[in-house]
Amino acid sequence: MTHLNLLPQTDWDAAPRTTTRSSFADLEINDDAARTPTSGSGRDVVEFDFPGVRVGTAEYADGPTGVTVVEFDGGARTAIDDRGGAVGITGRYGYNSAIALTGGSVQGLAAASGVTDAIMAEQGRKTGFADLVAVSGACIYDFAVRDNAIVPDNALGRAAHANARAGQVPIGRVGAGVAASCGKMSPSSTEWAGQGAAFVQVGDLKVLAIVVVTAGGVVLDRDGRVLRGNLQSDGTRRHPITDSLLAFDGEGQDAAPAFQRGNTTISTVVTNAKLNDIDLRQLATQVHSSMHRAIQPFHTALDGDTLFLATTDEVELPSYDPRQTLSPSVASVGAIASEVMWNAIIESAR
């Protein structure tokens, strides 16, 4: 049987990864200096075998903040499941040439237009309706952990496109995840998270998951253990349900700081399964919900959680019953993609 390694990793790095922020106004912005994009470098790469799919990253080191772009040769049908209470999204097309994940919150969405501009210029400067280059994007609020207002912009999006290549995704504090953090029950409990990825091929089915975790919630392992976030003063991490209970317990209210605002987990799943519109939409729903296993709490009013599910529509799914109107195997694609995504989330904070 095909191997899908279900993390937890035995080599988890349990050391605290605390974050800081001291200033809130009169911050440096992009216009104050010339900025030079770099490609960034995470702690590792995840390899994938998916012809026609390329991934690129770009960063402004003096943020730091960054962009990650996932590109599809010829474009890919896309379902978008934006289900948080505070979503920041651009494009929202049902067919995309690329998906841009960015830091810099609402301003960072500008990077998506850079990707569009770069691809348009390469593709013969055509403006027929069928020639349009659709790039959807979503942003994270990554200001919680840095003392400047530098943001991804059009130029950084172009740089991410220029850096895009097949076969590997950098993971860790890189690209859109270079200033990502999680477990934000209070500023002092926040830890660095980042960008994660995972890939599996099962038979002919391919699934690639890329995620940028700057969740209010913590990251959990498959046994319910908190891996990252909500760090306590004694170096342990606790499940945020304790903080939530304290928030409503009369005596504990002083001890219970509010959840920090400005959280989001943005992600892209790419598969090669042929799916009709309804199945594609349902698959996005299934995988997005499944992420609640790995991030808790999730989909809160304070998160802008958004998942893009793209398919290259190449591989016919096995069919068990020609009379069926629903597709049993789509549920299995979703189950597999959900585990791949859990691995990706763990990699984001490993």
Place this chain on the structure above:
Amino acid sequence: MTHLNLLPQTDWDAAPRTTTRSSFADLEINDDAARTPTSGSGRDVVEFDFPGVRVGTAEYADGPTGVTVVEFDGGARTAIDDRGGAVGITGRYGYNSAIALTGGSVQGLAAASGVTDAIMAEQGRKTGFADLVAVSGACIYDFAVRDNAIVPDNALGRAAHANARAGQVPIGRVGAGVAASCGKMSPSSTEWAGQGAAFVQVGDLKVLAIVVVTAGGVVLDRDGRVLRGNLQSDGTRRHPITDSLLAFDGEGQDAAPAFQRGNTTISTVVTNAKLNDIDLRQLATQVHSSMHRAIQPFHTALDGDTLFLATTDEVELPSYDPRQTLSPSVASVGAIASEVMWNAIIESAR
């Protein structure tokens, strides 16, 4: 601090609970005989302290199939999160006098009209627009485990209303959950599930969760262990990701039966927190996604998962920052309700 007992139960009953079905046509239907409703009896009750909220059950023993109704004095604002791929729902109102959960699949929705009729008759036979009695409902397909076509109907809905009372919810194989099952990777791997419930009060905040689990997926404990469903011939239970991987692995396809179709988890959460429309909607989303931790896979194309989140709008939430436009404490209400729901799911299959 307030106590919220996070299950797993140490007294879990690990014995197999296999189901059977042999016939598929020429089945007995309601019209073939007179039917007498009973109130049903589960294996236990869950107690709750929530003035104005009543719960009732009714069953046709010769199905068996049943109805569970959750009623609100004076009605309750309701957000509905119907996110499965095969939903069966009726009413779908934003303000409800009651929520009806029923067996009998699409036919069982008739029970909701019985609840409406009964309350209308009691409330003075008035037809002003403000006098209307809105009852929303959702159904499960419970035919997978029985050899007849008997379904909840108007009379059974009326009976459930007549049986409604404050303070306790029966759990186990009772009410809408009397023929509920889970872990349906194949007919032989299916086990009985049922109706679950849980309640907590934290400070002034009350949360009651009631769930009927007839999921395709298995029920999981907080440590990732499969508690119920996908029973193997050796008496163990396995995580369905194995079945999904087999489905795409060329050599294993014979060994990998498809997911059975006709699955659904329907649930009602009642709180007394004052919430604006957007927060109420987001709370339903947060809790519904969280259930993916306890049922896997969830929200597939083959499930009709639907959650009703009702509030009696009685208790002002603590506010941490008067300038906030989002509500940190709503995320905490959602985190608490998510754990209460996980407990309820475990009780459904315990």
Place this chain on the structure above:
Amino acid sequence: MTHLNLLPQTDWDAAPRTTTRSSFADLEINDDAARTPTSGSGRDVVEFDFPGVRVGTAEYADGPTGVTVVEFDGGARTAIDDRGGAVGITGRYGYNSAIALTGGSVQGLAAASGVTDAIMAEQGRKTGFADLVAVSGACIYDFAVRDNAIVPDNALGRAAHANARAGQVPIGRVGAGVAASCGKMSPSSTEWAGQGAAFVQVGDLKVLAIVVVTAGGVVLDRDGRVLRGNLQSDGTRRHPITDSLLAFDGEGQDAAPAFQRGNTTISTVVTNAKLNDIDLRQLATQVHSSMHRAIQPFHTALDGDTLFLATTDEVELPSYDPRQTLSPSVASVGAIASEVMWNAIIESAR
């Protein structure tokens, strides 16, 4: 070129059709007496040539109130556009054996279960998931114009099914529209509306529209003239924008009664065009919006407007450009269906 007669009718009956209501409580309900369904009879019929599609009506004369059912041999893929602020809907399936339109407000949805029960019984009493008979339905509040609380129920739904036949739809005060009214700026301005229908075949494309108009708004002709509703004491009808302006004009407030509550326009469009899921969904949106031309105001907070768009998926649409990812001809199907629907609305109140 194919003929599509764009109404206005030159033979419009301009005589007032006033309604009355005097009592609001202690009303007669279904349980008070035995009720015998009749098929009802409108002022005329609309003929259609659409093999596999049948329409039936049933009424309780002592309401009066009724049901209209549209049935599809073998079922039909369905998009549902429920866009009013006060929708009452049941089923909401993406594939339906029948659509039930009913009077009796929230209680009337019970009629849909009668249709389901009747078809299930005829189809061999089978309960396999693929054997389920999905019937979606929507209701109108028709109590504004009658002094009793008699409602469509399961038996009336069964009767409508039994009455269903190919080739013609009764129109006028019949079926679900037997107590439908419109133009409800005040009780005295309200006029009877009813059920309308229209059919066209253009080349191989067939479109059948059936509508039950109990709108708050008035019915308008293609030249902007008010045909029915908002009747003034001098026998003329005025556009409701005047009433809306008066409502906000300080001096006029006494003279400006509120819109009556409890309004809805429910409709079914059946086509034979092959459409993918996204085009089917968009077609429902296009046609539903178009009805704002014929009913004004429309889609208000006080209306529960719902449209079912079903296709038998038989006729391939002409394609102009094989590279296209959007379908120009779907817009034309929508444009044609919109005019057919306008005709149907005019017939409802003619």
Place this chain on the structure above:
Amino acid sequence: MTHLNLLPQTDWDAAPRTTTRSSFADLEINDDAARTPTSGSGRDVVEFDFPGVRVGTAEYADGPTGVTVVEFDGGARTAIDDRGGAVGITGRYGYNSAIALTGGSVQGLAAASGVTDAIMAEQGRKTGFADLVAVSGACIYDFAVRDNAIVPDNALGRAAHANARAGQVPIGRVGAGVAASCGKMSPSSTEWAGQGAAFVQVGDLKVLAIVVVTAGGVVLDRDGRVLRGNLQSDGTRRHPITDSLLAFDGEGQDAAPAFQRGNTTISTVVTNAKLNDIDLRQLATQVHSSMHRAIQPFHTALDGDTLFLATTDEVELPSYDPRQTLSPSVASVGAIASEVMWNAIIESAR
């Protein structure tokens, strides 16, 4: 009574306004030369009295293409109704500092980020979550009528912000509407449309509507007459239902060119009515549907129709019945806003 002048204008300019396009590739793009924003100038202005609301336009004359920004002091709660089949949107926030309407299709959304950047820089370079400047935007495809690929960009968005002022909106071929066209049954039938606006105050209620019409459909007057679009060789304009019928009529197919793709009507309504979340959402739905009266066909698979409905939440609506759970007067706000919008659409093409 307050005066709301319901157009048609008697001074309609019936002369043809034909458009042209000859080249489709190797077009000039923004990077090919330095671009200097101008503010543009339409054929007239519409005045409005709405403290706290400002409107600005900016154009690149060598497109021409442009941007229109509507800004709110302190931000405004916003409902977004994006209902076309081909939407291009950015932000999609529920609370916005500004709404940006742009030309340049998917690339033009970059202008919204320019507005954000400019306001952020002015507001103290702060990055607290509550300090974020949310700007939502939508784009039109305006390449159908020009032979270059010049698009609105970040700099043009900044220019539109800098040009924003209270009290008047330019109308005609200006701002985002400088290259807008309508009635696109074929290239030769296309006519110039543009940007329209209208304002009314009724009692204390204020409503401002701004619209950019580049619809596939034609613009219609209140008597059903085609005012602009689908121009025939004899100088007359015909209703597009004729073209749609021809498309399905076997013999006429050669004579019936497809609808052109790449159409959209984007609009912003600003009111000062206090509205809860659900009423705000419903109001957007009501007004957006109403626009189908003025543009036909509308909301097709080929249009990306999007409406932003923003409120400054200043004026309590009159209440007629303290027991009401729905709001009769919201329907009247919608009815008024719908007529204001129709006027605005007529102004766009007058």
